[in-house]
Amino acid sequence: MRDLGAGFRYLLDGQRWMARHGKSYGFGLLPGLITLVLYAAALIALALWGEDAVTWATPFADGWPGPWLGLFRGFLTAVLFALGLLLAVVTFTAVTLLVGQPFYENLSETVDRDVSPDGTAPESGLPLWRELWISARDSLRIVVRAAVWGILLFALGFLPFVGQTVIPVLGFFVTGFFLTEELASVALQRRGVDLRARLALLRSRRTLVWGFGTPLALAFLVPFVAVLLMPGAVAGATLLARDLLGEEITDGAAREREAAADSEAEAGTDR
Numbered sequence: 001m002r003d004l005g006a007g008f009r010y011l012l013d014g015q016r017w018m019a020r021h022g023k024s025y026g027f028g029l030l031p032g033l034i035t036l037v038l039y040a041a042a043l044i045a046l047a048l049w050g051e052d053a054v055t056w057a058t059p060f061a062d063g064w065p066g067p068w069l070g071l072f073r074g075f076l077t078a079v080l081f082a083l084g085l086l087l088a089v090v091t092f093t094a095v096t097l098l099v100g101q102p103f104y105e106n107l108s109e110t111v112d113r114d115v116s117p118d119g120t121a122p123e124s125g126l127p128l129w130r131e132l133w134i135s136a137r138d139s140l141r142i143v144v145r146a147a148v149w150g151i152l153l154f155a156l157g158f159l160p161f162v163g164q165t166v167i168p169v170l171g172f173f174v175t176g177f178f179l180t181e182e183l184a185s186v187a188l189q190r191r192g193v194d195l196r197a198r199l200a201l202l203r204s205r206r207t208l209v210w211g212f213g214t215p216l217a218l219a220f221l222v223p224f225v226a227v228l229l230m231p232g233a234v235a236g237a238t239l240l241a242r243d244l245l246g247e248e249i250t251d252g253a254a255r256e257r258e259a260a261a262d263s264e265a266e267a268g269t270d271r
Helices: 002-020 022-057 066-099 101-115 128-156 162-190 195-204 206-219 223-244 252-270
Strands: none
Touching: 002 022, 002 101, 002 206, 002 223, 022 066, 022 101, 022 223, 066 101, 066 128, 066 162, 066 223, 101 128, 101 162, 101 223, 128 162, 128 195, 162 195, 162 206, 162 223, 195 206, 195 223, 206 223
């Protein structure tokens, strides 16, 4: 339970860190806004032409009697839209991080320097194109894993009682895990931690990951909220990554205050 609370605290600390460093916040919203527009257009298209796609895919049902044909195709249309919405929620973070890779990389490094005792941040040393390639490749692998989980949970959702109670809750925990992986990958990839090692690291502290990612998954159900929280979520995931690796986390704001106080004291001594 302690890890669960710690994960949620990192989520809040990331938002607070972003609030203290508001100069970059506006620029950090742009990748999320771009992704939101693209996803909204895709979902609108799915809502408008999803029924036509289902009709095209089920020619065998053309001769079915009245109510059964409408119920069958209406159900498949709803399923198609639900799967599209689930895929949008799961992949939103990955696509936003890919679109905003240079900014989020810089943001994560800034957080690392701010909370590191020596004021330094690990650097990957890789060229930007290489980092983008690794990020896109790993994100695709995570999306495939998340899609498999999504299909499985959707199928289990038809079980009486369990499908309407336990499965939705389990779905949020699964989504929260994958969201955290995507967000923490910005800091962990910079440290040379590959996807397999990242997943093993996250599984070793599942409650910490759930405490961070599950509330975020709930918040991300509201698309515009996801855009607003994304910069702070990257900052919080950087703090979480440091915890996972056993790296010390200091209060950057307190260190700045101490440095300012020392400077004032030195100035007073000189006078």
